[in-house]
Amino acid sequence: MKNIYLDNAATTPLAPEVLEAMLPFLENDFGNPSSTHSFGRKTKNAIEITRKKIADYIKAEPSEIVFTSGGTEADNMALRCAVADLGVKRIITSCIEHHAVGHTANHLKDSCNIKIDLVKINDNGHVDIEHLEELLKESTITIVSLMHANNEIGNLLDLKKVSLLCKKHNAYFHSDTVQTMGHYNFDLKDLDIDFITCAAHKFHGPKGVGFLYIKRNTQINQLITGGSQERKLRGGTENLYGIVGMGKAMELAYSDLEEHQQHVQELKSYMINELLKIDSSITFNGDIAPENSLYTVLNVCFPITQQSSMMLFSLDISGIAASGGSACSSGATAGSHVLASLPYSDKCQSIRFSFSRYTTKEEIDFALDKIKKLTTISA
Ligand SMILES: Cc1ncc(COP(=O)(O)O)c(C=O)c1O
Structure with a gap:
């Protein structure tokens, strides 16, 4: 795998x-x-x-x-x-x-x-x-x-x-x-x-x-x-x-800072576009405009479905390491204090994908393919 x-x-x-x-x-x-x-x-x-x-x-x-x-x-x-x-x-x-x-x-x-x-x-x-x-x-x-x-x-x-x-x-x-x-x-x-x-x-x-x-x-x-x-x-x-x-x-x-910035920003923009093709109701936490956003981080808001809470786990099982974060602000279960401060994040399943100079388009395509399968199953 x-x-x-x-x-x-x-x-x-x-x-x-x-x-x-x-x-x-x-x-x-x-x-x-x-x-x-x-x-x-x-x-x-x-x-x-x-x-x-x-x-x-x-x-x-x-x-x-x-x-x-x-x-x-x-x-x-x-x-x-x-x-x-x-x-x-x-x-x-x-x-x-x-x-x-x-x-x-x-x-x-x-x-x-x-x-x-x-x-x-x-x-x-x-x-x-x-x-x-x-x-x-x-x-x-x-x-x-x-x-x-x-x-x-x-x-x-x-x-x-x-x-x-x-x-x-x-x-x-x-x-x-x-x-x-x-x-x-x-x-x-x-x-x-x-x-x-x-x-x-x-x-x-x-x-x-x-x-x-x-x-x-x-x-x-x-x-x-x-x-x-x-x-x-x-x-x-x-x-x-x-x-x-x-x-x-x-x-x-x-x-090679500029080269590295461009490479990673291109991957991030590509992932945004492809995610929207998979499901146009996907949104993003925070500001994704390149001039206002760290090019290595993309925090995706997947619509809530019966299976969506298992998404991070399912990605992990498929060999894809990303990071979760729930907008729980009750204090009972530790959620993300950052997401909890955003008005809409409790209405979706948030997953953070973050990239580096070594991330490749093939890896993003592999992740997108798994996401597509997972969102189709859970739709
Ligand atoms: C924004 C920010 N500040 C501070 C830290 C803590 O750095 P360190 O892990 O080196 O203690 C981190 C690590 O995740 C971070 O992302």
Whole structure:
């Protein structure tokens, strides 16, 4: 049986070139980067070369990059350190953020008495910018935390527009860029943003490694206390091979970014058109206009039939890995908090298909064929 992976928003396969770049550091170059002898100097050097390489890709300074264990830690560090070290008393965020942000904000509300204001989400899943501006008028010291692309529905946020608003109202701005790093160009010299986050496993790098970008002159302290690694900003022996792998994954991602974007966007548009040919009553969660939507994510709303609740399972049995998400908001069964915030998603069966540079048209055709059979059976 063929196995087709259409769940790249959850994680992506490691690129062979990344594995190759990591191997020497798993085999021979094992020195602790904090050791002052030659073994340590060699691995420290590899880390610093990678930091510079990553900073160059996003037009930042190496000193603005702190390596972390991934997106969750980076999001935690931005929000928790903004509260602990920058005097932040209020977080403006939305109800469709990843739990790394949503749960952290709620924890800060309970443990540090931080005020949380949720910006409204429009019917198509976009942040209501006018409401954001309204909320920003309050003079409390604030951090805005809004994700660049939603991991479930793919909606994109205009980072430039939000950063200008935050600047105008003297608010800090953090954006979870976990789904877009390695998929879009970033120019942090141009974009006035205080914190962005990255997880290498979303662009064919290894799991368990990422980074937090901290705009220069933003004086925060360690979240993970311990040794003096990462210029005293993150204690703990560095994930050496992970960091090297992330650097290689960035290099691959940005070496042919436009080609990769075009390839994946074409597959997504093709899948949209073919799905509508199978059943014209199929709709899509979020905004699917290419300029407003992450090209790697397509969240499909299948009409509810007797069999539709089994669709994800049936796809899995047929060798197709996608991701579910129900719009349950009762709290009894954990549903998707993102879909629950959209007005129509409880009236359909939602399945997220997400693509990568390795996804082929043949794989999409195979998935479409199975979907066609499943929707014909259940009609
Ligand atoms: C938008 C977003 N933020 C944060 C995370 C968490 O990243 P990590 O798995 O590296 O902790 C994810 C992972 O699914 C994500 O999609």
